[in-house]
Structure formats: C-alpha cells, structure tokens
Amino acid sequence: MLLQISDEDIRYAELILFEKVSVFDKERIDFIKNLDTCDLQAVPGSGKTTALLAKLLILEKYLPLGNNRGLLVLSHTNAAINEIKHKIEKYCPKLFVYPNFVGTIQSFIDEFLAKPFYLNHFKKRISRIDNDLFEENASKFSTFFFSGFTTQEQNNAKSFLRVNDLYKQLRYTHSESGDIKMTRGYFGSEINIRKPKGTTKPENYKDWGDNEKHRVNEWLKNFRKKLIKDGYICYDDAYFLGFEYLRKYPAIKRILQLRFNYVFVDEMQDMDKHQYEILERLFWDDKKSISIYQRIGDKNQSIFNPESTFEDIWIDRNIVLEFTESHRLPNIIAKVVERLALRPIAVVGKRKNPDGSEINIKPHLIVYDNLSIEKVLPRFARICKQFADSGQISLTSQHPIKAICWNTQPEEEKIRLPNYFPRFSKQEQKLSVNYSCLEAYLHLYDKSEKSFATIRKNILNSFLKILRLEGVIEIHGKPITKRRILDFLEKDHFGEWEDLKSKIYCWCLQIIKGKEDLVIADIRKYIPKFLSFFKKNITHCKTFIEEVYSHSTYITYTSTQNPTRINNVFSENGITIEIGTVHSIKGQTHIATLYMESFYQRSVQNLGNYESERLHMQLKGHPLPVDAHEYIKQSMKMTYVGFSRPTHLLCFAVHKNRYDAKLGDIENEGWEVVYV
Numbered sequence: 001m002l003l004q005i006s007d008e009d010i011r012y013a014e015l016i017l018f019e020k021v022s023v024f025d026k027e028r029i030d031f032i033k034n035l036d037t038c039d040l041q042a043v044p045g046s047g048k049t050t051a052l053l054a055k056l057l058i059l060e061k062y063l064p065l066g067n068n069r070g071l072l073v074l075s076h077t078n079a080a081i082n083e084i085k086h087k088i089e090k091y092c093p094k095l096f097v098y099p100n101f102v103g104t105i106q107s108f109i110d111e112f113l114a115k116p117f118y119l120n121h122f123k124k125r126i127s128r129i130d131n132d133l134f135e136e137n138a139s140k141f142s143t144f145f146f147s148g149f150t151t152q153e154q155n156n157a158k159s160f161l162r163v164n165d166l167y168k169q170l171r172y173t174h175s176e177s178g179d180i181k182m183t184r185g186y187f188g189s190e191i192n193i194r195k196p197k198g199t200t201k202p203e204n205y206k207d208w209g210d211n212e213k214h215r216v217n218e219w220l221k222n223f224r225k226k227l228i229k230d231g232y233i234c235y236d237d238a239y240f241l242g243f244e245y246l247r248k249y250p251a252i253k254r255i256l257q258l259r260f261n262y263v264f265v266d267e268m269q270d271m272d273k274h275q276y277e278i279l280e281r282l283f284w285d286d287k288k289s290i291s292i293y294q295r296i297g298d299k300n301q302s303i304f305n306p307e308s309t310f311e312d313i314w315i316d317r318n319i320v321l322e323f324t325e326s327h328r329l330p331n332i333i334a335k336v337v338e339r340l341a342l343r344p345i346a347v348v349g350k351r352k353n354p355d356g357s358e359i360n361i362k363p364h365l366i367v368y369d370n371l372s373i374e375k376v377l378p379r380f381a382r383i384c385k386q387f388a389d390s391g392q393i394s395l396t397s398q399h400p401i402k403a404i405c406w407n408t409q410p411e412e413e414k415i416r417l418p419n420y421f422p423r424f425s426k427q428e429q430k431l432s433v434n435y436s437c438l439e440a441y442l443h444l445y446d447k448s449e450k451s452f453a454t455i456r457k458n459i460l461n462s463f464l465k466i467l468r469l470e471g472v473i474e475i476h477g478k479p480i481t482k483r484r485i486l487d488f489l490e491k492d493h494f495g496e497w498e499d500l501k502s503k504i505y506c507w508c509l510q511i512i513k514g515k516e517d518l519v520i521a522d523i524r525k526y527i528p529k530f531l532s533f534f535k536k537n538i539t540h541c542k543t544f545i546e547e548v549y550s551h552s553t554y555i556t557y558t559s560t561q562n563p564t565r566i567n568n569v570f571s572e573n574g575i576t577i578e579i580g581t582v583h584s585i586k587g588q589t590h591i592a593t594l595y596m597e598s599f600y601q602r603s604v605q606n607l608g609n610y611e612s613e614r615l616h617m618q619l620k621g622h623p624l625p626v627d628a629h630e631y632i633k634q635s636m637k638m639t640y641v642g643f644s645r646p647t648h649l650l651c652f653a654v655h656k657n658r659y660d661a662k663l664g665d666i667e668n669e670g671w672e673v674v675y676v
Contacts, residue, residue: 003065005033005058012061013054016091024054031321032058035262037284038319040296043347044337044644045328045589048296049080052266053088059262060092063100069261070099072291074108074279076270080587099259105275106235112256113242113278114233117249127231127479134168134234136468138227141167146222149215156195156212157219163196170224172240178247182220186236187274193217231479239274246281253282257291267587268297273313299343303583303637325350326644328589330359332670333643333650339618340640342633351647361392362672363650366594367659375676376420376653377403380594381575383651383674388575393591393648395574402578402645403570403594404585406611406638414599415610415655421579424568438462438523439549442516452508459504459523460485466527469541472534493533500530582642592649595642597658601631608662611635612654616662620669 010029011021024032028051031040042048052073059071073095075081081103089096096102101111110129118126141161145154161167166184170191173183182191193216195208208216228237245252263283265271271279283293299314324346326334334349341347353359364383368376384401387393405417408426418424435441441462445454460482467480475484489497503526507519524545528538538545568579577594585593597610607614607629614635618624624636643650652671654663659673667673 003035003059003062005035005055009058009061010054013057016057016088017050017054024051025325027321027323027325028054031055031323034294034319034321035292036319037289037293037317038295038321039268039317040294040321040323041343041345042296042298042323043326043345044298044301044641045326045351046323047327048298048323049083049266051323052264052296053084055264056084056095057088057091060088060095063094065261067258068099070101070259071095072100072108072260072263073102073266074105074264075266076105077267078104080104080267101260105265105271105279106238109238109242109275109278113245113252114238117241117245118233121244122229124231126233128481129233129235129238131234134227134232134237137230137232138167138170141223144223144226146219146226149219153212153215153219156208157216157223159196160193160216161220161223163198166191170220171236172224174240174243174247182217182224186239191217191220239278242278243274246278253285254290256282257285257289260291263291263293264296265294266296268295268314269299269302270297270586276313300341300345300637300640301586303586303641324348327351328647329644330361330648332358332360333363333646335670336363336619336650337640337644339621340615340636340643342624342636342640347644359392359648361387361649362670363652365659365663365666365671365673366651366653367656367673367675368653369656372676373415373419373655374422376596377570377577377579377594378572379674379676380592380651380653381570381572381577384575384577384592384649385573387592387649397591397647399589399591399647400578401575401592402580402585402588402590403596404580404582404642404645405596405598406582406642407598407600408581411599416598417579417581417596420596420653421568421570424579435462436544437547437549438466438545439516439520439547442511442519442523443549445511452505452512455508455511456504457482459507462523463530466531466541466544467534467536469544470531470534470536470539472536489533496529496533582638585645586641588645589647590645591647592651593642593646594651594653595639596653597655600635604631605629607632608658610655610658611639612652612658613662615639619663619666 010024010032013032014021014023017023028047031051032055040048040051056071056073064070073084075084084102085096094100101108103111106129110126114129115126118124142158144158149157161170169184169188171183171186171188172180173187175181183189184191193208193213195206195212197205227233228241233241260283263279265279268276279293283289283291295314295317302314322345325348326337327350329337329347329349330351331349334347338345338347351359366376366379366383380403384393388395403420405420408417408424410416410418435444441458442455445458463485464480464482467485473480475488478484486497489500503522507523510516510519527541527545531537570577570579582595595611597612599609600611601609603609614632618636624632643652656675
C-alpha cells in the first residue's frame with residue numbers, strides 16, 4: 001500500500017508542535033506530504049527542521065513500515081540530533097528503536113560500516129573512535145619500530161614525520177580508481193616524500209633516492225596500519241573503513257536500503273565531500289536505490305565544507321523544493337541577506353513585532369580605525385542599549401546578543417578577532433575531551449549546560465587521561481573507558497567508589513560556584529589514592545597534573561544566580577555580548593548580531609583581503625559575477641551565515657579606510673553608519 005500523508009495528519013503534527021492548527025503554509029505542507037526522493041533548499045530561519053519533525057511525527061504513526069522497514073534520520077551534529085529527540089521523542093517511541101536510526105552521520109558510519117568491517121577484518125571490536133585518543137597515540141611515533149626495516153630506514157621515516165608535522169594528519173585515502181594512497185588529511189594532497197633539509201646548506205643538499213623514499217613510504221603505511229589495528233581510530237578512519245566495506249562487500253548497500261525505507265539528511269550542506277559521497281553510494285546508488293532519499297539544507301550555508309564549490313558537488317535532484325520565508329529575519333535584514341546568497345534564492349523576512357508591526361531597525365555599519373578597534377564592542381553595546389531603552393529589542397529575550405568574526409588567529413598587521421577582543425580564548429570556543437593539563441578540564445566545560453553532567457564528564461575524562469599516561473590501557477582485558485573505570489571501582493573497591501561519587505558531586509558544586517582552584521588542589525591531593533587502585537603511582541602524568549592552565553584571565557558574567565567565570569563575554573551597562581566565530585553560531589538565532597570583518601587569505605585579482613572589500617558590490621545589490629573568485633564565494637557564505645542570525649539588529653564592523661574606499665555610499669542602501 002502506497003503511503004500518503006493527509007491534511008488530517010498535518011493537523012495532528014501541528015497540534016503537537018504548536019498546540020494549534022493551520023500553522024504550516026503551502027511550501028511546508030508540500031514538503032511534509034512529499035514522499036519521493038527530492039531536495040529541500042531552505043533559507044535561514046525558515047523552519048526546515050520543524051517541517052522535518054512534522055513529517056517524522058506523522059510517519060511514526062505508520063511504523064513499522066512494510067517488511068519491517070524503518071526510517072533513517074541523519075544530521076551533522078549531536079546538537080541537531082538532540083534537538084530532534086528533545087522535541088518529539090515522547091511522542092515517537094517507535095522512531096528511536098530498531099529498525100529505525102536517528103543520529104549523526106558519524107555515528108551512522110561508525111555503527112553500520114566501520115565497526116562491522118573492523119570486526120570482520122581484525123576479529124575484534126573497536127572500543128572507541130576518537131580524534132583525541134588517536135592523536136595522543138600517533139604523537140608517540142618515535143617509539144614505533146617495525147621488523148624488516150634498518151635503523152636508518154626507521155630514522156628516515158620518523159624524521160620525515162617530525163619535520164613535516166605529519167603524524168596527526170597522515171591518512172589512508174581511496175583514489176578515484178579505488179587504490180589506497182597516503183595523504184595529508186583525508187582526501188587531501190598525496191604525500192610527497194623528500195629528505196628533510198634540516199640545516200644542510202642548499203649546495204650540499206641531496207634528496208633520498210627512489211628506494212629510500214619507497215622504504216619511508218612503506219614505514220608510514222606500517223605506522224598507520226598499526227594505529228588502526230591497535231584500535232586508535234580517528235573519525236576519518238571510520239570513513240576509510242566504510243568505503244573499504246562498500247568496496248569489498250557491495251551487497252551491504254542493498255541490505256541497508258532494505259532496512260531503511262526513508263532516509264532524511266538534515267543540514268546536508270555541512271557534510272564533507274566524503275560524507276556526501278558515501279551517502280550517495282548507499283542511498284542514491286546511481287538511481288538504483290530502493291530507499292526514498294531526501295536531502296535538506298541550504299547550499300548557501302556550506303561553511304563547514306572545505307570545498308568552496310560544494311554547490312557543484314551537491315547536484316540537484318529532479319525535484320527541488322524551496323522554503324523562501326524566514327520566520328527569524330525581519331524583511332529589512334532579509335533584503336541584505338538575499339544579496340549574499342551564492343545560490344540565488346528569494347529570502348522573504350516574516351519576523352514581526354509581538355503586536356504584528358514591522359521591525360524596522362536599520363542594519364548598522366560601525367566604522368573604526370586602528371586606534372579605536374577595541375571600542376567596537378562597547379559601541380555595539382551602546383547601540384543595543386539604545387534600542388532596549390526604546391523598547392525596540394528586549395533584553396529578556398530567549399535569544400542572546402552575539403559578536404562574531406571569521407578568523408581568530410592573531411597575526412601582525414592583519415585584523416582578526418583578538419584585535420577587537422584581546423581576551424578571546426579559542427580553547428573555550430571549542431570544547432574537547434582531551435586537554436594538555438588537568439586544570440584545563442576543570443575550566444573548559446560547556447557553561448551553557450545547567451547541570452553537573454558536563455563538569456562530571458570532564459573530571460572523569462581527566463582521570464581517564466591520567467590512567468592512559470601511566471600505561472593503564474585495559475581493565476580486565478578490555479580497553480579502558482569512563483564506564484569501565486566506574487564499574488571496576490564499584491565492583492572491586494566499593495567503599496572507595498562511594499567516596500569518589502561524593503567527591504565528584506562536591507567538586508562539581510564548587511566549580512559551579514567559581515572555586516576551581518580549591519577543586520584542582522583537592523583532585524591533585526586525591527590522585528595518588530586513585531592511582532593506587534590500579535597499582536600505579538604518579539610518574540608519567542606528573543607534568544599533566546601540575547601544569548598551569550594558560551588561559552587564566554577571566555571576566556565575570558553577570559548573572560542573577562551564581563557568577564560563572566568565562567572568557568568570551570563582554571559586558572557593559574547591563575548588556576551582555578557573547579563573542580564567537582561564525583562557525584560557532586551556525587544554526588543559532590540572536591536578537592542582535594555584530595559581524596566583525598577580518599583578514600582572510602591573500603588579495604587576488606585586486607579584490608582585497610576583507611569581507612567589506614570583496615563583497616562591497618553585493619552589499620549594494622549588484623549580482624555576483626559568473627567568474628567570481630573562490631575567495632569571494634567563501635566570503636559570501638560567511639557573511640550570509642553571520643548576517644542571517646539576528647531577529648532585530650544587524651551590525652557590521654568595517655575599518656574606516658575600507659569604508660571610505662568601498663562603502664562610502666552604503667547609506668543609500670538602507671544602512672545607518674556610526675563611528676567609534
């Protein structure tokens with residue numbers, strides 16, 4: 001029986017999502033009802049994920065589908081998947097169990113391709129796929145020795161890795177013909193082996209011969225294979241193993257298609273080329289797939305993909321639906337954003353004030369010079385305060401005020417984020433599970449979380465690293481994980497386990513109160529006892545435990561509850577501005593956004609180095625030239641994403657020299673110009 005979605009189904013989904021009916025317009029209803037292979041291109045803030053949620057709510061009523069087939073729902077980040085689960089899980093108990101799968105592209109590849117292939121090939125299970133654990137072990141390359149190589153050959157290979165800083169980036173990659181080659185980064189440039197020059201004078205330098213180069217290459221292959229075989233597998237390796245699975249056992253495509261009747265991929269534009277390719281092989285399958293495959297996203301927002309021409313990689317299907325109405329953007333900002341769309345699409349701003357009136361706050365251009373650049377944020381704060389005092393924006397909004405910049409790396413005579421905000425911490429911007437010292441684990445946790453969970457996780461990750469540094473890699477014959485550590489203590493040292501649980505609770509509470517120094521001292525005091533459970537002492541982890549966290553300059557984030565110490569926040573006169581990169585705010589909604597221009601790459605074709613130089617014609621409404629340079633396209637994507645965040649106020653910070661040269665008449669295009 002052919003499944004069809006009815007108007008009654010639409011009303012059912014609307015009642016769950018909005019507690020009222022007649023919310024979805026024709027664009028969204030057309031997509032929700034469409035059960036054919038197609039693409040959906042949706043402008044920022046258009047509610048594409050909400051429309052997907054409606055479709056999932058409806059399809060869940062019909063699960064399991066014929067022949068026990070299910071749904072596959074993929075997105076790029078855990079945050080996106082958690083949003084799906086948070087909003088509909090309680091209404092969709094069948095969607096989150098077999099035969100369905102809802103997860104990130106990485107988790108899907110791990111679960112259905114990499115792990116099964118690894119088990120079949122190496123006759124053991126992968127314990128953990130993780131970049132940090134991989135890099136930690138790859139950095140020990142100098143301790144690796146392989147039989148069949150002379151001492152000189154071993155030293156040559158290690159010297160090559162060290163001088164080229166290659167050990168963390170060395171990858172197996174499939175060529176177009178299916179052969180395996182060694183590359184710098186997955187699908188990156190092929191390794192060109194040359195003898196390091198070191199301090200040798202140019203006239204005395206002599207490269208290795210062909211045989212020596214061949215032996216270095218063979219050693220590198222052995223090194224990479226051993227890391228994989230020993231279970232130290234980075235995220236890229238999972239895709240390599242996945243492609244190997246498809247190459248050696250192509251029948252797996254049909255098996256997965258038989259399991260998943262419908263495949264929905266959200267945020268398709270964020271997929272890397274290899275992620276796009278593996279999904280195409282599985283579920284497009286040169287038009288032979290029996291799965292219905294729907295790709296959802298916005299080519300104009302493909303800033304995570306290193307391919308500047310991703311719009312050429314993502315080839316449209318025969319059916320392409322569009323969402324052109326943005327419920328985030330007012331029309332005055334939507335007009336600016338539409339001009340920056342690399343793939344032309346109408347952007348219709350539908351955001352209104354609560355009383356239904358138009359939001360008419362002009363976008364602001366903040367002009368600074370070399371002496372006033374650090375006054376840009378205070379000026380932005382005063383603009384926000386002005387509109388808050390007049391009642392045009394609300395400081396009690398659920399959406400934050402943010403200031404963003406493309407590039408963060410300080411460099412002399414090049415304006416980057418730290419020029420505007422010297423206290424910016426890139427480490428805090430990008431949280432990890434692996435840091436170089438104990439203190440970092442206690443400072444760099446997700447401060448947006450309102451529970452102890454993220455702090456507890458960091459504390460346990462630090463203990464996990466301490467054990468690895470001391471050579472504890474297994475417990476009862478199985479690779480160590482946080483869960484196995486806790487199970488071991490609960491089973492073999494129950495009294496101490498109860499004591500540790502109590503300590504972790506107290507540590508979390510103290511960190512929330514801003515007392516990291518007390519916690520660090522207490523953990524350092526406890527570590528010898530913790531190691532004794534594993535018959536170890538402080539030896540190799542001494543530096544890790546004692547090293548001082550380098551980003552120790554904080555400001556206080558004003559809160560109605562306990563103060564939270566955080567680097568990347570600017571506060572003035574009751575206005576709190578969160579500082580971040582363009583990449584970090586993708587998918588977010590702000591009440592006000594400041595986009596600060598930054599230097600990107602060299603100037604080509606006399607186009608300049610900053611967004612204000614490269615995009616001045618587009619900001620004034622001129623179309624993009626057909627032969628536009630790659631750097632212009634990349635700048636357009638960045639500004640398209642950054643400019644499309646705010647519901648009320650958009651500001652753009654531009655140096656006076658570039659304003660005078662390129663944007664002096666922009667007030668004619670509806671911008672208001674202010675100086676600092």
